[in-house]
Amino acid sequence: MTRLSAQQVVAGVRDLPTLPAVVVELIESLGKNDISAGELAVKISHDQALAAKTLRLANSSFYGMSRQVTSLADATAILGLRTVRCVATAAGLAGVMSIGSCKGFDFKAFWRHSVATALCTRGLARARRMDEETAFVVGLLHDIGRLALASCFPAAYAQVIAYQAAHDCLPLDAERFVLGTDHAVAGALITEHWRFTPAIVEAIRGHHDPFSASDAASLGDLVHIADNIAHGLDLSGTPDDIVPPLSMDAWLRLALDEGECREIFHGTESQYESVCQALLA
């Protein structure tokens, strides 16, 4: 048992690699509409690895282009500013966080589940006319606390994985029992540290216990249900995957019928492989 204090977790998160300046600027501009296409293309082009990934994602069937997108200016003109910003943010984050060595931690499965949840959160946001761009980013990052804990405390997190395997329990419960904290708390700390908007931080903190201030669905509700769907559709490719408990409050606020669910399932699965390839290559 390796109890981690809140201070240890905060200190660990601070030691994680810093995000490239471009990605920080993109995160800060999420939800703002006063950035121009030219500025955005210039920002992205400062990081050529990011530019290449953005173009690859823009060319994946995620965005269903019938012709090749060859420049960032093209990508912005065709896909729109908001989409390019979302794609670049996702590509930038995926690039930075592919780090760490923790026994038993399956990085590939981690990112595959994150991509599935991102697509599904976006689909739910579209169905409920909420911000799709923010939804995609929250879905992609909802479990980032797992990666942060595994990167900062590899030996302790290896115990979590071993405990979970031995007792076939929920990852969240294994983390709380072994570490005294969990990936939702760590995820909120790291996204706060990276200066994501409070709405994103709270959605990540609450993704296993979503909350809404009103009768309407919150961003936390979307990512909670999307996480359940991504596990339920078996998209991470892990034999012992387990669907976490569903919050009936969140389910009722979202009010999905079976037909809508099927559209979301299909939408997620039809884009899944190409986005995994574009983002994780």
Add this chain to the structure above:
Amino acid sequence: MSKIAVGIDELAGGGVLADPVCGPQGQVLLAAGTALTERIIESLRRLGIRTLMIETPAVAEAPRSAPDAQHVHARVRVLFRHAIRTGVVNPLMHFIPPYRLGDAP
């Protein structure tokens, strides 16, 4: 990418648009690459559209063998084992098998 013309009534299995669908004034209604859902197909039918250009891989995949019901149900019971053990209701557990098996909702 190769494409073929498919009658709208033959699209029950879905498919991906190879060309954009344009309205009477030439405005783009659906972009190329759109995955056709039942709902989209129905609205296109209401607009009087009879034939669509579809990417061939989606059509080639259509007659693949049906998933095995026993396997689908067994896997869902494994994935949803926490809900089953604790008795917590999860509607997704009821929606996923018929979706996987292509049953009518």
